[in-house]
Each structure stands twice: as structure tokens, then as C-alpha cells.
Amino acid sequence: MVEKIWLGRIYFKDEGGYEIVLKSLNHYKNRLKTLSNSPELKEAAAMFAPVLNQQAMKTIPMIDETIKKIQDSLNNAESVNNLQDDIPFLEKALTCYESDIHKAEDTGYEYFVKLVGDMVQARKDLETIKIALKKINQFE
Numbered sequence: 815m816v817e818k819i820w821l822g823r824i825y826f827k828d829e830g831g832y833e834i835v836l837k838s839l840n841h842y843k844n845r846l847k848t849l850s851n852s853p854e855l856k857e858a859a860a861m862f863a864p865v866l867n868q869q870a871m872k873t874i875p876m877i878d879e880t881i882k883k884i885q886d887s888l889n890n891a892e893s894v895n896n897l898q899d900d901i902p903f904l905e906k907a908l909t910c911y912e913s914d915i916h917k918a919e920d921t922g923y924e925y926f927v928k929l930v931g932d933m934v935q936a937r938k939d940l941e942t943i944k945i946a947l948k949k950i951n952q953f954e
Contacts, residue, residue: 818953822901823894825949832884834942835904835950839884842907843877845914845929846870853923876903901950912943 825831849855849870855863880900887893897904915936918926930936 820895820898821952821954822950823897825946825952826897827888827894829949831946831949832888834939834946835908836881836884837939838907838911838943838946839877839881839904841911841914841929843874845910846874846877848925848929851925853921853925877907880904904950905947908943908947912940915940 822831826835845852847870849867850863855866880903883893883897883900887897911930914926915930915933917923918930918933918936927933
């Protein structure tokens with residue numbers, strides 16, 4: 815069986831895709847840290863809130879590890895390939911950021927607007943996120 819080559823690494827390193835991924839991971843981390851303030855959680859049944867908060871606290875160290883892995887890979891071209899196993903996690907961060915941008919625009923909830931920050935830049939990030947989600951999954 816022939817092993818597929820991850821073309822997403824070219825986008826990630828050579829085309830600067832790591833920037834939107836790092837931004838999305840940091841957004842995801844902030845989202846999880848402030849989960850208890852989320853309007854969605856407040857609308858959910860109170861019995862689920864502790865479980866969701868507990869899971870969020872378990873995920874934050876994984877985000878920190880992934881950020882460090884990405885930063886290390888920028889200095890070593892071969893270690894970029896190690897990020898291939900993290901594609902589902904990277905997708906989760908990208909889609910979280912994308913979703914929160916839409917929620918900030920569509921609902922106007924202060925929570926999402928503050929979480930996203932600069933809405934002008936966030937709107938520009940939407941296209942970059944779409945490209946990143948497509949390109950990090952390319953194999954040959």
C-alpha cells in the first residue's frame with residue numbers, strides 16, 4: 815500500500831496557513847475558558863453545564879500542546895508532518911472560530927462580539943478559514 819503524502823503541510827508552512835490555525839486555536843482556548851459565560855450554555859439545561867465546563871478544562875492543555883507543536887514545526891520542516899495527526903483537532907478550532915464569527919454577526923450577543931474581537935478582521939478571516947479547512951485535508 816502506498817502511503818499518501820500530506821499536501822496540507824505545504825499550505826501550512828509555505829503558504830502561511832499556520833497563522834489562521836494558531837489564531838483559531840487561541841480563539842478556541844478563549845472560548846473554552848469563558849464557556850460558563852456563553853449564552854448557549856445558559857440556555858442549556860443546568861445539569862449539563864458542569865460536564866461541559868469539565869470537558870473544556872481538559873481540552874485547554876491539548877490546545878496548548880498543539881500550539882507548541884505548531885511553533886516547533888515552524889523551525890523544523892520535517893516536524894510539520896507530525897501535525898498530520900492533529901488535523902481533526904485543527905478543524906475543530908477552525909470551525910469554532912468560524913461559527914463564533916457568524917454568531918457574533920447574526921445574534922449580536924455581546925459574548926460572541928467580545929470573544930471574536932475585531933469584526934472587520936474576523937470577516938476577512940472567514941475566507942481564510944474556508945481555504946484552510948480545504949487545504950489542510952489535501953493528500954496525494
